[in-house]
Amino acid sequence: MDQTLFLHSLLDYQGGAARISWLLKTYCRQQGREVCKSCEIPDGLDATSRVVLPEALGREAQDGLLHVHSTGSWPLLLTSLKRQGIRPVITLHDARLLTGGCFSPGGCQQWRQGCPGICPQGVARCNAWARTMRSLLEDINPILVAPSRWMATMARTVFPGLKIVVVPNGVPWTPARPVGCGAERVPNAPVVLFVAHGGEKARLKGGASWKPLWERIKARVPACKGFFVGGERSGRHGDVTLLPYLAPDLLASLMAGCSVLVYPTLADNHPLLVLEAMAQKLPCVAFAVGGIPEQIVHQETGVLVSPGDEDALVEQVTELLMQPARCRRMGERAFETGKKRFALERMGAGYERVYARMRST
Structure with missing residues (x-):
């Protein structure tokens, strides 16, 4: 556990991707790991998070293990990592890296072929997005983590040559008292x-x-x-x-x-x-x-x-x-x-295994 873990998300705390990043920060620090958390849009809940723009993340995370959860610009972030030669862990909280830019394809199957047609959700230049994401990810060769087997199946279809790991999301398992909201x-x-x-x-x-x-x-x-x-x-x-x-x-x-x-x-x-x-x-x-x-x-x-x-x-x-x-x-x-x-401890242990695999390669 000698490498600093860099956790990055678009938002600091709100939303599922940021929440998982925050929970992992808490868990990993409890295990004795040094953790640095960054975001692109601070929401004021965690004053210890650094604001790092996607195009600068490669420079900021050169000396540690980088785990990316979300960003406002995947092209800028991935290009930054490619330039610095950084191989990250990326959690697929949605399907944007697997499709032409939509968060979920619904019943559309065009993502299998790189979204060659008109997007039924109205996403512009979906084919260009899909080509760019696939090229960058194949060059960077990250470990992709899918919280669900459903997402992992999509990822393996799009990236048969990349390592895909399933780590289900987890949360603190502590019953609360029903007070405070009515x-x-x-x-x-x-x-x-x-x-x-x-x-x-x-x-x-x-x-x-x-x-x-x-x-x-x-x-x-x-x-x-x-x-x-x-x-x-x-x-x-x-x-x-x-x-x-x-x-x-x-x-x-x-x-x-x-x-x-x-x-x-x-x-x-x-x-x-x-x-x-x-x-x-x-x-x-x-x-x-x-x-x-x-x-x-x-x-x-x-x-x-x-x-x-x-x-x-x-x-x-x-x-x-x-x-x-x-x-x-x-x-x-x-x-x-x-x-x-789905307890936090189970998720944390799953990610620690992913980090260990990254260190060994």
């Missing part, structure tokens, strides 16, 4: 939780469907209360409380007082949100997209619904709300199963 004030009413970074504007996370889904759930379970978390403002509309982005400890407290997490995401990899819910014994009902089926055991630790089937989603959420004992049992199983598979 859910504790309605202990006898079922509480439905919707969360996404961006709130109702988070298109890929299904934010646009929150309101119609909530209205249908409320019509079937009139006593229930709702929380919409992750938007730009706070407020209250009837039985729905609006909250902005919450720090993890506050979100955990809110989750501890809720009944069901509704997660109608249209595209995802290995979302921390699902794991954070499991750590608070909160069952999740979600579309079976990306790596989510690797997190949730259907009808045991949560409920999976066919992608886009909002009728089935409403039905499954309603059934859980009307069967509180079953809902609690499912939350308990999610907690116990997740603790074995």
Whole structure:
């Protein structure tokens, strides 16, 4: 453990990629490793992080082991590493390095051929992006880490010559007290939780469907209360409380007082949100997209619904709300199963094995 570990992300703390970088910093320092964390956009939560622009990262990380989680410019960052001869570890938190620039391809299969046609998501110059990313990554020869087997399968298709390793995401597995956000004030009413970074504007996370889904759930379970978390403002509309982005400890407290997490995401990899819910014994009902089926055991630790089937989603959420004992049992199983598979310590140990492999090559 004599090499300094450099952890880099676009944001300092908010969002899944930055959160994993921050958690790894904490874990690795506890193991006695020297860690330097950098970001491109500071959010004020970690004053120890250095601001390093993507084109300068190669110079900053010459004397250590570099682990990149996200950036505002992959072309600039990878070019910087190529110039300095740095071979990094890169975690694939989304699919941008594997596609023509989209975060997730959805049902599109053009990524297999380097996105030669018009992008159905409207990404400009997708073929040029794909060619550039593939050329740079093949020259740099990083170890690519995929949090899900779903993402790893994509990566192996695009980069058969690169080393691809699966390390599932992990979070601290500590139950929180349900205080501080209001859910504790309605202990006898079922509480439905919707969360996404961006709130109702988070298109890929299904934010646009929150309101119609909530209205249908409320019509079937009139006593229930709702929380919409992750938007730009706070407020209250009837039985729905609006909250902005919450720090993890506050979100955990809110989750501890809720009944069901509704997660109608249209595209995802290995979302921390699902794991954070499991750590608070909160069952999740979600579309079976990306790596989510690797997190949730259907009808045991949560409920999976066919992608886009909002009728089935409403039905499954309603059934859980009307069967509180079953809902609690499912939350308990999610907690116990997740603790074995997705605890921070397990993820940290997985990355330490990746770092050891990098040092030995």
